[in-house]
Amino acid sequence: MASQTLSRTKPALAVAVLAALLIGLASALAGGDVTSDTRLSQQRDSRETRSDEQQAEDWGLLAEDWVRYRQLQQGPLGVYSPNLDPLTALGIEARNDEERQRFAELQVRAESARVSKELAYQRAYDQAWKRLYPTLQIVTLTAAANSSPTRLQGNGRLALFIEDNCMACNLQVKKLQAAGRDFDLYMVGSDNDDARLRQWAQRVALDPRSVRERRVTLNHDGGRWGSLGVAGDLPALVREVDGQWQRQ
Numbered sequence: 001m002a003s004q005t006l007s008r009t010k011p012a013l014a015v016a017v018l019a020a021l022l023i024g025l026a027s028a029l030a031g032g033d034v035t036s037d038t039r040l041s042q043q044r045d046s047r048e049t050r051s052d053e054q055q056a057e058d059w060g061l062l063a064e065d066w067v068r069y070r071q072l073q074q075g076p077l078g079v080y081s082p083n084l085d086p087l088t089a090l091g092i093e094a095r096n097d098e099e100r101q102r103f104a105e106l107q108v109r110a111e112s113a114r115v116s117k118e119l120a121y122q123r124a125y126d127q128a129w130k131r132l133y134p135t136l137q138i139v140t141l142t143a144a145a146n147s148s149p150t151r152l153q154g155n156g157r158l159a160l161f162i163e164d165n166c167m168a169c170n171l172q173v174k175k176l177q178a179a180g181r182d183f184d185l186y187m188v189g190s191d192n193d194d195a196r197l198r199q200w201a202q203r204v205a206l207d208p209r210s211v212r213e214r215r216v217t218l219n220h221d222g223g224r225w226g227s228l229g230v231a232g233d234l235p236a237l238v239r240e241v242d243g244q245w246q247r248q
Contacts, residue, residue, distance in 0.1 A: 059085075060110065069086045091104055159183065160185045162235045164196065166234060170204045174205075186221045187200065190221065192222070197218055198218075201218060
């Protein structure tokens with residue numbers, strides 16, 4: 001009788017042990033999945049952190065500067081100028097004179113390095129064109145309108161009057177570009193010097209594609225600014241409204 005009871009108990013015990021093993025294995029596998037997901041998430045966060053640090057380093061910024069830039073891009077500045085570069089954004093929103101001066105110096109150094117590279121490439125481009133197509137007129141990366149009537153004719157587009165060596169003018173151009181606006185630019189006091197206009201366009205990183213597609217035009221002022229009768233200093237962003245030129 002006892003042997004019969006023991007015989008019936010052994011299969012039940014075996015089933016219980018097997019069930020426990022299966023439950024333990026499932027739990028281990030589930031735990032492994034959680035650990036794996038956590039590890040992947042940590043690795044992804046680590047990559048993003050390194051990416052932010054690298055981007056900050058590319059601009060000569062501190063990690064906390066990059067955090068503030070990200071925060072600024074989530075506020076009104078990011079709405080008005082979503083593609084504004086970090087140095088300009090941080091400079092505009094500087095919290096004191098010392099911070100403003102630091103970002104200004106960083107931007108001057110960065111733009112100086114960029115212009116040097118662009119001029120070097122422009123020289124290489126010019127040489128390549130002359131070597132490959134010696135009988136054709138060279139195609140430049142930027143364009144300038146040389147002649148047009150002194151009186152500015154309104155066409156519904158924005159007109160931006162600027163002058164060389166004007167930080168406020170450069171910032172206005174950056175804002176318009178960042179917002180994707182079309183406009184006609186006129187340099188006051190350029191003396192019809194095409195090279196001066198092109199060099200200025202390179203310094204402010206004017207998008208060459210916008211110029212080629214005529215979404216942005218580069219022009220010498222040729223007395224137009226004085227003929228508009230609009231008060232105030234440069235830069236001046238204006239549009240003709242009901243026959244009158246008004247600041248925008």
